[in-house]
Amino acid sequence: xxxxxxxxxxxxxxxxxxxxxxxxxxxxxxxxxxxxxxxxxxxxxxxxxxxxxxxxxxxxxxxxxxxxxxxxxxxxxxxxx
Amino acid sequence: xxxxxxxxxxxxxxxxxxxxxxxxxxxxxxxxxxxxxxxxxxxxxxxxxxxxxxxxxxxxxxxxxxxxxxxxxxxxxxxxxxxxxxxxxxxxxxxxxxxxxxxxxxxxxxxxxxxxxxxxxxxxxxxxxxxxxxxxxxxxxxxxxxxxxxxxxxxxxx
Numbered sequence: 515x516x517x518x519x520x521x522x523x524x525x526x527x528x529x530x531x532x533x534x535x536x537x538x539x540x541x542x543x544x545x546x547x548x549x550x551x552x553x554x555x556x557x558x559x560x561x562x563x564x565x566x567x568x569x570x571x572x573x574x575x576x577x578x579x580x581x582x583x584x585x586x587x588x589x590x591x592x593x594x595x
Numbered sequence: 596x597x598x599x600x601x602x603x604x605x606x607x608x609x610x611x612x613x614x615x616x617x618x619x620x621x622x623x624x625x626x627x628x629x630x631x632x633x634x635x636x637x638x639x640x641x642x643x644x645x646x647x648x649x650x651x652x653x654x655x656x657x658x659x660x661x662x663x664x665x666x667x668x669x670x671x672x673x674x675x676x677x678x679x680x681x682x683x684x685x686x687x688x689x690x691x692x693x694x695x696x697x698x699x700x701x702x703x704x705x706x707x708x709x710x711x712x713x714x715x716x717x718x719x720x721x722x723x724x725x726x727x728x729x730x731x732x733x734x735x736x737x738x739x740x741x742x743x744x745x746x747x748x749x750x751x752x753x
Contacts, residue, residue, distance in 0.1 A: 523648055523719035524730040566717070566736040571651035573738055587649055587717075591732040592654075594646070594677060594718030595630050595689055595709060 515540050515582035517547055525565070528557050538580070544569065545576040547586045549582050564591050598674040599657035601650050601718075606678050613693035614674040617744040622694045626701035628709050630689040632682050636731075639724040644690060646679045649717040653677065656716040659738060663711065664693070664704045667748065671695035671704040677718055688720075707751035712741045 519534045526532040529551075538547055543586040544567045552558050567574050581585060598614050608629055616625060632644050661673045677689045685737040689712060695705035712718075715738045739744065 520649070522717065523647055523721070524732070527730070545711065548678055564732075564735050565708060568649070568652050568665070568717075569653065571735070573652070573656075587652070590650065590715050590730070592713070592715070592717055592736045593720045593731040593733040594648075594716045595713045 515542065517542075517580060517583070518585045519547065519551060520585060522587070522589040525558060525561060525588055525590050528560075531553050540582070542580045543576065544574055544580060544586055546574065546577050547580055548588065551588070558588075559592055563564075565589060566592075573593070598659055598672075599654055600651040600676045601648050601653045601657070601679060602676060603680040606676050606690045608687070608690045608692070611674040611676055611690050611692035615672045615692045619672075619694055621696055623696050624701040625692055625694045626698070626705040627693075628691040628705050629687045630709065632684050632685055634684045636722060636724070637730065639722070639726075642670040642723045642725065643681055643683050645723065646677075647719045647721065648677070648679045650679075651656055652717050656736075656750065657712070659715070660708050662709045663744070664707055667707065667751075668695065668700040668704045670697075671700040671721050672704065675702050675708055675712065676724075677712070677716065679718070690693065699720075703751040707747050710747035710750050714740075714747065 566589040693701045695701040
């Protein structure tokens with residue numbers, strides 16, 4: 515299945531792009547999308563313990579299932595305000 | 596503009612005040628907060644900040660904060676606008692207004708809102724300072740983290 519990956523702030527800088535499309539074998543979870551991404555770009559692993567994730571612009575968990583066409587976002591610690 | 600908004604436009608405190616004081620004849624208090632870009636941070640001379648947002652989720656997180664505050668202080672109403680893009684020293688990055696019949700709820704809801712913004716809204720500061728630039732990183736966003744929510748509530752009621 516095909517998913518869109520969104521990356522923000524320093525994650526985007528490290529990856530060199532804010533948006534990627536990837537084919538992921540089904541069934542998949544957010545964790546499997548992250549595993550595929552960090553295999554390509556190991557420097558992102560620095561954020562493994564501190565990131566938040568979202569599916570289709572709703573906060574989600576690493577263990578949540580991913581469907582074909584989903585937008586998966588990986589978010590570094592936030593600093594708004 | 597809605598009560599929860601993310602915009603690249605310059606913020607206007609009167610706009611959030613206006614949103615919470617519509618039909619507010621029973622209200623006796625409006626508390627406001629403006630977050631401004633300051634010229635120094637951790638010993639660095641700041642030139643300007645650039646804010647990035649995951650906009651659809653940021654609007655949802657702001658809406659969630661409004662809903663949480665309504666549960667905690669049913670008599671209070673809240674509006675929050677957050678700005679994105681380049682913001683110069685002295686300009687507002689966030690404006691919040693809370694209205695209620697009495698001052699206690701208005702102050703508490705306003706303080707709660709800014710604490711929760713810093714905890715759960717997917718927005719990031721990119722600080723440009725004399726000699727370089729750095730992404731600032733605060734809290735790992737988790738809207739279901741009850742300890743974080745309790746901390747914001749405790750601060751709001753102090």
